[in-house]
Structures are given as structure tokens and as C-alpha cells.
Amino acid sequence: PIIAWDCKTSQEVMIILAIHHLPADNPMQSLLASHIGLKGNCFCQKCYAGGSQEFKQLNEGYDSLFKMGIKDSLADKYQKDLIAQRRMLEGEATASGKDAYTPETVAMITQQQESWLSTQKETIKPLLSDTPAEPLYTVLLGVIKYIWGITCTAIGQTHQLGLLETQLASINTDGLGIPPLCATYLIQYCGGLIGRQFKAIMQTMTFALHDIVSGDILTVWKAAGKVGALLWYPEIMDVEAYLTELSHEIDNLLDDMAIVDPSRIIQKPKFHILLHIVEDIR
Structure with a gap:
């Protein structure tokens, strides 16, 4: 443990640091963060995006899926309790004939609230920042898989999957650092591909x-x-410029996807979770 000095209690304290990093697929991350999961109305473990199906189909609800928020259930709980408590204390001060908004009364109420807050034992935050979005599960087995499914369905309706197979087989992959595409396998088993194939x-x-x-x-x-x-950028030289560009391209992807199939944004939470990758990288 690390020995430190607590200025409030005027005594030495011992601190044990626990660094959490919990990479996992999206359902497991929801479980680790004590979150309802991807099938819940509020499907994101990092913010309050979502709502009922009716709400998500409204302009306001649909627009919220394209934005990041912040979720901290512990802070929310204390915030609500402190607001309610402050209103009660201000009411008591007014009932006793005091002005609840004088500096002296405000300082007294603040001190009472700080004393109450220091007695609360529930101080462990949910593991929200410790469950970074995984590119494998969120992007390859999520976003890319969904787009691939839409594409194969559209091409299948025009009976051109054979042409797609031919064109995939003809692509030169020398500059990509991957072996030639097994086009026949990709088309024949288009519904059962894995991460490296989606990549x-x-x-x-x-x-x-x-x-x-x-x-x-x-x-x-x-x-x-x-x-x-x-x-999958190998080396980031300017993090802020990189994140700005990444955020811009993610926004473009979501906008383009909304044109192709707006319902997928509602039905597939990973499109929204993709937004949080920027902060996870930061």
C-alpha cells in the first residue's frame, strides 16, 4: 500500500491502487458494469442513450442515438439525494425565520451536506471507463457484420452473388498484408464469417x-x-488530430448507415457504442 496523508482527518492513510481493464465482448462488459445489457431499452453501459421503442422512433429519440452521453449511477444517486436534502435544509432554515440564501446559512447547509456525504460508504464507481469498446466485437462482429448482411441480401435479390465472388477473388491483397481472399468461402458461408474475415x-x-x-x-x-x-492505425503521432478525424469518420458512417437502413440504428446498439471508441482511445 501507499502511505499518504489525509488532510481532512489529519492522519496517515494507506492506499491500495487497483487498475481495472476489462476487455470483453459487449454482453460481458454490460455484466461487469452491472448494466441491463444490449437488449434493454437503455442499451449502452456508458451513457443513457436509448429509451422505449416508441421514443427511439421519434426525431428526438432517434437523434439521441447519434450522440454520446455520460452515465454514473453512483453520482446520479448522490446528486438527487443532495438536491433533495438541500431543499429540505433550506426549508427548515426559512421556517425558523432565517434567510436561506445568506452566506452564513449557505455555508452552514454546505457543511452539513459535506458531513453527510463523508459518511456514505458506497464509494465504488461502476466500471464504466474500464470497459473500453472492443474493435473486434463492436466493429468487425458488429458494424461490419451488419453492413455485410445488408449487402449480401441486396446482391442476392439481384442474383449477382456470383459476380461479387469473382470480383472479390480478383482483388490483389499484396499491400494489405493478408493472404488472397477465399471468395468462394466468403460467399458460400456469408452468414457464418469470423473476425479476421470481416477485417x-x-x-x-x-x-x-x-x-x-x-x-x-x-x-x-x-x-x-x-x-x-x-x-487499426499502427502508430498515432498526433492524438488530438487523430481523434478528431476518427470522430468525423464515425459520424459519417452512422449518417450513411441511417440512409441505407434507418431501423438498424435503432435495432443494433453497436452503432451507438461505436461513438464511445473515441473517448476510450483518449
Whole structure:
């Protein structure tokens, strides 16, 4: 333990630091953060995004899915208790004939609240900042998987999956550091791919989809490719510039996805969770 001096109690204290880093898939992170999970109305363990299905279909609710918030259930609890307590103390001061807003009365009420707060034992914050969004589960097995599903469905309806297979097989992957794409496998088992295959798809689909899908779907893949290139960036020289660009590209991806299939933003929480990656990197 670390020996330190507590200026309030005027005595030495021992501090034991516990550094938490809990990488996991999204359901496990929700469990670790004592969160209801991705199937709950408020599906994000890091903020209060979401609500009922009816609310999320309104302009206000839908717009909230494109924004980050902050969640701290412990701070919320104390904040509500302190506000209610302060109103009660101010009422008592007024009832006793005092002006509740004089400096002396305000100082007295503040001191009473500080004394009460110091007696509270529940001081462990939820592990919200210790559950960073994982690119594997949030991006590859989330966002990219959903876009891939939409794309395969759209191409299947026009009976052009064979053409997609041919164009994927013809892509030169030498500069990507990955082996040639197994196009036949990707198309035959398009519903059962794994992370490394989605990572390869994310980097190459933009070049394989011309004249096969609509311009909106192609635009989504371009945005997804840019986000992927930034997330797997080998070395960040200027963090703030990098995060600004990443945030911009994530916003573009969500906007483009909302054009292709607005309902996916509501149904798939990982599109919103993607927003929190910026702060997790910071």
C-alpha cells in the first residue's frame, strides 16, 4: 500500500491502487458494469442513450442515438439525494425565520451536506471507463457484420452473388498484408464469417462492389473502410488530430448507415457504442 496523508482527518492513510481493464465482448462488459445489457431499452453501459421503442422512433429519440452521453449511477444517486436534502435544509432554515440564501446559512447547509456525504460508504464507481469498446466485437462482429448482411441480401435479390465472388477473388491483397481472399468461402458461408474475415472484407469491399450495389451501400462501405483504417492505425503521432478525424469518420458512417437502413440504428446498439471508441482511445 501507499502511505499518504489525509488532510481532512489529519492522519496517515494507506492506499491500495487497483487498475481495472476489462476487455470483453459487449454482453460481458454490460455484466461487469452491472448494466441491463444490449437488449434493454437503455442499451449502452456508458451513457443513457436509448429509451422505449416508441421514443427511439421519434426525431428526438432517434437523434439521441447519434450522440454520446455520460452515465454514473453512483453520482446520479448522490446528486438527487443532495438536491433533495438541500431543499429540505433550506426549508427548515426559512421556517425558523432565517434567510436561506445568506452566506452564513449557505455555508452552514454546505457543511452539513459535506458531513453527510463523508459518511456514505458506497464509494465504488461502476466500471464504466474500464470497459473500453472492443474493435473486434463492436466493429468487425458488429458494424461490419451488419453492413455485410445488408449487402449480401441486396446482391442476392439481384442474383449477382456470383459476380461479387469473382470480383472479390480478383482483388490483389499484396499491400494489405493478408493472404488472397477465399471468395468462394466468403460467399458460400456469408452468414457464418469470423473476425479476421470481416477485417479483410472491410478493407476490400469498396473495390468489389462497383456496378453491383446501389450508391448508398457503396458509400457506407467507403465510410466503414475509413473508420477501420483509423482504428487499426499502427502508430498515432498526433492524438488530438487523430481523434478528431476518427470522430468525423464515425459520424459519417452512422449518417450513411441511417440512409441505407434507418431501423438498424435503432435495432443494433453497436452503432451507438461505436461513438464511445473515441473517448476510450483518449
